[in-house]
Amino acid sequence: MAKETGEKSVDEKEVMIKDLTETAKRVQADFENYKKRVEKEKQDFAELANADLLKRLLNIIDNFELALKSEQNHEDFVKGVELIYAQLKELLTAEGVKEIDTKGKQFDPYVHEAMITGNDNTKKDGEILEEFQRGYLLKNNVLRHSKVKVNKL
Template sequence: MSEQNEKNVEKKEAAAPEAADQAQEAVQPQEEQAESPNPLLEELETLKKNLSDQEDKYLRLAAEYDNYRRRSQKEKESAWADSKAETAAAFLPVYDNLERALKQETADEAFKKGVEMTMTQLKEILAKLGIEEIPALGETFDPNLHNAVMHVEDESAGENTIVDVFQAGFKSGDKVIRFAMVKVAN
């Protein structure tokens, strides 16, 4: 029996490492499962991240479009203001000529009345476009609005006072279309 016991012990010792290996292999998948999360959880996390990225892209695109819309609106307004100013500037020589014609003495009252009506109509059109004459006569000289072409010493007038207007100036809002050409005292 002792021989047989020895053989059994040897078989058990030889089988023990195999059994230990099998037991360890059986434990390892359980450990791997515990360490690696469920594939559905991984997919959920991936989808959450993708959704977050898409929301971020959407918000950025919306902000970019809003900026584009504002910029386009400003460009349109600027283009409108510039074209309005250029158009008005083209009509200013007509305004000047009508103003000179009104200053001339004439015996023909119908002619004078016609020129006055034409000048009134031109002023109304300029007013509708938001173009106004820059006040000058008797005002204090402002280099942002007036162009001084002459200087005169006059004790009756105050310092930097405009005493004569050679050519009317016009502006549209804050934009000067044409500076008023003036004579300044003192």
């Protein structure tokens, strides 16, 4: 009888192992499906966010087209372009984009890119003398470095 009990417990253990293995496989498959679903939702969200931004850019494109069609005078054209520039800056600000300030600042390699150096004894060593291209931050991360001329004494 002891042998039968021992065999039963071995059989029961094998069944239990089989059940647990199947459960583990199901859980793993469910987790893989969950990961795929989350990745898809992330992509969908990014596409929607991009679509919203693109729709707002389309309004600005419309204004560019109107400005280009205005065959009146130079002054109206300039006003139209200034309006479009203001709209673009407003859109960027709304998206969390900020300009990197360079005027009178010390060179910072994390936000500035030195293009050339100059020598101005009236300024401090490492002070930015000129900005060639404005840099931008997106929520405190560098989107584009400011291209600058740096004072070297």
